[in-house]
Every structure is written in structure tokens, then in C-alpha cells.
Amino acid sequence: MKSPIAISFVLIAAGLSACSDDNKDPAPPVRPILSMLAEPRESIATGFAGTVEAQFSTDLGFQVLGRITARHVSVGDLVKKGQILANIDATALQLAVTQAEADLASAVAKLDLAKLNEQRQKTLVASAASTKEQLETAVQSREAAEATVQQLQASLTKAKEQLTYADLTADTDGVVSAVSAEVGQVVSAGQTVLTIARLEARNAVVDIPDSFDQLTKIGTPFEVTLQANPVIKVSGTVRETTPQSDAATRTRRTKIALNAPPASFRLGSTITATPEAPSDGHIWLPQSAVGIADGKTFVWVVNTDTKTVSRKTVETRPSAGGGLDVLSGLEPGQRVASAGVYSLADNQTVRIPDEMPQ
Numbered sequence: 001m002k003s004p005i006a007i008s009f010v011l012i013a014a015g016l017s018a019c020s021d022d023n024k025d026p027a028p029p030v031r032p033i034l035s036m037l038a039e040p041r042e043s044i045a046t047g048f049a050g051t052v053e054a055q056f057s058t059d060l061g062f063q064v065l066g067r068i069t070a071r072h073v074s075v076g077d078l079v080k081k082g083q084i085l086a087n088i089d090a091t092a093l094q095l096a097v098t099q100a101e102a103d104l105a106s107a108v109a110k111l112d113l114a115k116l117n118e119q120r121q122k123t124l125v126a127s128a129a130s131t132k133e134q135l136e137t138a139v140q141s142r143e144a145a146e147a148t149v150q151q152l153q154a155s156l157t158k159a160k161e162q163l164t165y166a167d168l169t170a171d172t173d174g175v176v177s178a179v180s181a182e183v184g185q186v187v188s189a190g191q192t193v194l195t196i197a198r199l200e201a202r203n204a205v206v207d208i209p210d211s212f213d214q215l216t217k218i219g220t221p222f223e224v225t226l227q228a229n230p231v232i233k234v235s236g237t238v239r240e241t242t243p244q245s246d247a248a249t250r251t252r253r254t255k256i257a258l259n260a261p262p263a264s265f266r267l268g269s270t271i272t273a274t275p276e277a278p279s280d281g282h283i284w285l286p287q288s289a290v291g292i293a294d295g296k297t298f299v300w301v302v303n304t305d306t307k308t309v310s311r312k313t314v315e316t317r318p319s320a321g322g323g324l325d326v327l328s329g330l331e332p333g334q335r336v337a338s339a340g341v342y343s344l345a346d347n348q349t350v351r352i353p354d355e356m357p358q
Contacts, residue, residue, distance in 0.1 A: 032351045033309075035302050036338045038283045038330050047274040049227075050206030052265050054197030055239075055257065057177060061193050062088055063165040067186045073194070075179055079170045085194055088187070090166035097163055100156040107152045111145035118142045174198045175267060197267055202258050204236055206273045207251035214318045215254070216241040221276040222256050226264060234261050235276070282325040283332060290316060290324055291341035299330065300337040300344050308347050309337060 066088030073085050121138040124130030178195035181187050204224045208215050219237050226232040236256040245252045256273055258265065265271070291298050297316050300309040314329030330336070335352075337344060344350075 030307075030349050030351045031344070032353060033302070033337050033344070034339045035335050035352055036285075036289070038285065038326070038334045038336055039332055040283055047225075047272040048206040048208055050204050050271055050273055052258075052261075052267055052269045052271060053203050053205050053255075054174070054177065054199070054267055055201035055203050055255075056198045058171065058174075058196045058198070059192040059194075060085065060168060060170070060196060061191045062086075062168055062187055062189065064088070064093070064162055064189050065187070066090075066092075066166065068181055068183050068193070071179070071181075071183055071193075073176050075176050077176045079174060079176060079196060081170055081172050083170045084167050085170055085176075086168040086181075088166050088168075090163060093159070093163045093166055097156070097159040100152065100159040104149065104152040104156050107145065107148045111142070111149050114138070114142040114145040168193060170196060172196065172198055173200075177267065202261050202265060202267070203239070204256040204258055204271050204273050206254055206256065206271075207246070207249065208241075208254050210245050210250050210252070213252075215275050216252050222273045223276050224256060224258060224261075225272045225274070227270045227272055229264065232262065232264055234265065235259050236273070282327060283330055284319055284323055284325055285316075285336065286323045286338060289336055289338045289341065290314070298341075299326075300341055301330075302335040302337060302350065302352065304335060304352070307349055307351065309344050309350055311344075311346055 069087050069089050071086040073079060079085065118135075118138040118141070121130055121135040125132060125135050174196040176194055177197040179193075180195070181191070181193040187193060204222070214220070216238060218239065218241070222236050222238070224234050224236050236258045238254055239257040240255040242253045285299065289299055296313050298311050298313050301312050302309050312329055315327040316324040317327060319325045337350075
């Protein structure tokens with residue numbers, strides 16, 4: 001039979017052992033993660049559908065108020081520089097020219113009379129039959145008549161120039177892309193009547209999602225394919241992009257300048273623009289697989305044997321097709337966590353879903 005002291009010692013030891021077990025930290029839960037194999041990305045197959053548009057367009061309108069009496073072109077017509085495209089009623093402009101011509105003729109007659117009067121006064125002053133004051137008055141009258149003739153000549157020139165404004169002419173070769181006024185309509189000075197798209201330079205216009213923001217940088221190269229005939233391809237570079245993405249689609253309207261496009265790249269043609277990514281064999285990772293801490297870029301490498309993750313510093317650069325190219329720090333074939341990089345810890349136990357390849 002055990003003594004009371006021995007029994008107390010056993011109870012105290014058991015109690016201490018139980019307290020020690022309660023103070024142990026529970027094992028961290030096994031975290032399921034999304035992962036992917038780090039492999040070189042040789043090419044980018046992402047393409048964006050769009051249309052061909054003119055790089056430069058001109059809105060044409062009459063320089064004077066008037067009613068359109070004729071329009072000689074329609075949408076899609078090719079026009080040449082200097083070609084008459086439309087006319088307005090020139091009756092008022094022609095009357096202004098006639099009035100200016102009559103005013104000038106009257107002023108010329110008055111000038112001729114002033115010159116004769118000046119010459120007569122000079123003769124009379126020479127024979128002492130008139131005074132110098134009368135001669136000076138005659139000289140002033142002649143000078144005033146000359147100024148009036150010059151003024152009315154300028155008015156006639158202006159009236160004749162405005163008469164030419166009754167014809168709307170093309171200032172460059174191109175194609176009519178829009179018609180904004182019809183025959184019989186009264187248009188104000190400067191109001192757009194026709195839009196001419198110039199043909200010497202064309203753009204491929206596409207909408208690029210925000211996730212591919214690297215593709216919207218000026219100078220990014222693209223290969224543009226005509227959807228009606230995929231054999232026809234031309235190269236191009238980004239020349240313009242909207243500073244803000246569309247609130248509804250989260251895309252940016254991007255214009256790609258085409259390099260010497262053939263005639264088959266007509267305005268309005270549907271195209272596919274594919275970014276030209278160099279086949280340099282770099283490992284590619286999505287943005288979600290890479291984190292930044294203390295100014296360094298890192299990824300989580302998954303050990304498929306121990307089912308743990310370890311943090312590894314890598315060097316990256318933006319990829320032409322979105323995401324990042326890994327320049328150093330990672331070997332092909334290694335598995336990395338593709339999401340939740342800021343919620344993992346070194347040597348943390350993870351679980352890879354069964355559907356993921358091992």
C-alpha cells in the first residue's frame with residue numbers, strides 16, 4: 001500500500017504533465033493553395049480584335065453661311081485634292097461681288113476727276129490765276145480718292161474670295177468617311193458637312209484589358225492580321241492609348257500604327273492584333289504569383305515531397321503579354337504558389353488539390 005506522500009507526488013506530476021500539454025501551441029492547419037509549374041513561355045498567342053481606321057481625318061465645312069444646293073459625294077467615295085464636294089447657294093455672294101465692282105468703278109471715276117482738278121489747279125497757280133490753298137485742296141482730294149480706290153479694291157478681292165467659299169473642295173486625297181449635312185439644309189460657317197479620312201496612314205484600333213497594361217505602352221510591337229484573309233499580315237507599333245480605361249469594360253482604346261499596310265487593309269476592315277513577344281525562353285509567371293517585400297521580389301516554391309513552401313527571391317521584368325518574366329532565381333519545372341503570396345510563411349505545410357498535376 002502506497003503512502004499518502006507517494007500518492008500526492010503522483011497526482012502533482014500528472015497535473016503538471018496535463019498543464020504542459022495544454023500550453024503547447026496547436027499545429028498550424030494545412031493550407032490548400034493554388035500552384036503552377038514554372039515553365040518558359042516561348043510565345044504569346046493573345047490576340048485582340050479591332051478595326052482599321054484612318055490615322056488622320058479632316059472635318060470639312062463651308063466658311064460662310066448658306067443653304068446647301070448640291071452634294072457630289074457619298075460615304076465611301078474616293079476624292080482627290082481640289083475636287084468640289086458640295087455647293088451652297090451663291091446668289092448673295094455674287095451680288096456682293098457685283099456691288100463691290102460698282103463701288104470700285106465709281107471710286108475710279110472720282111479719282112480721275114480729282115486728278116484732272118489737281119492738274120488744272122497747277123496750271124492756274126503757274127499763271128497766277130489761282131491760289132496755293134486751292135491747289136492744296138485739290139491735292140488732298142486726289143489723295144483721298146486714291147485711298148478710297150485702294151479700299152474698294154480690297155473689298156472687291158474679299159467679295160470674290162468669299163464667292164469661292166460657295167464650293168466645298170477637298171484639301172487632300174482620301175475617302176469620305178461621314179456625311180453630316182444634306183441638300184437643302186442651311187449650315188453655318190464652320191459647321192461640319194463631310195469628313196475625309198486620309199489614306200496615307202492607317203491605324204488598327206483595339207480595346208486592350210487592364211490586365212495587359214504592358215501592351216498599351218507606346219512603341220509596343222504587334223502583328224496585325226486581316227480576319228477576312230489571315231494570310232495577309234503587317235507589323236505595327238502602339239502610337240496612342242487612352243489614359244483611362246472604360247468604366248464598363250475596363251479596357252483601353254489603343255491605336256496601333258500600321259507599317260506600309262496593303263490596299264486590302266481597307267478602312268473598317270476587321271483585324272486581329274497579336275503582340276510580338278521575343279522567344280527568349282524566360283520563365284513566365286502571372287502577377288498574382290509574385291510578391292514584393294523590403295524592395296525585393298519573391299515567390300513561394302512548393303516542395304512536392306514535404307508539402308511545404310519556402311520563400312525565394314527572384315529577378316523579374318514586365319512581360320509583353322502581361323504578367324512577369326523571371327530573369328533569375330527560379331528553375332524551370334519548379335512548382336510555385338500562384339495566389340495568396342502575402343498569406344504564406346516559410347516551411348508552412350500546404351495541400352495541393354488532387355486535380356493539380358504533380
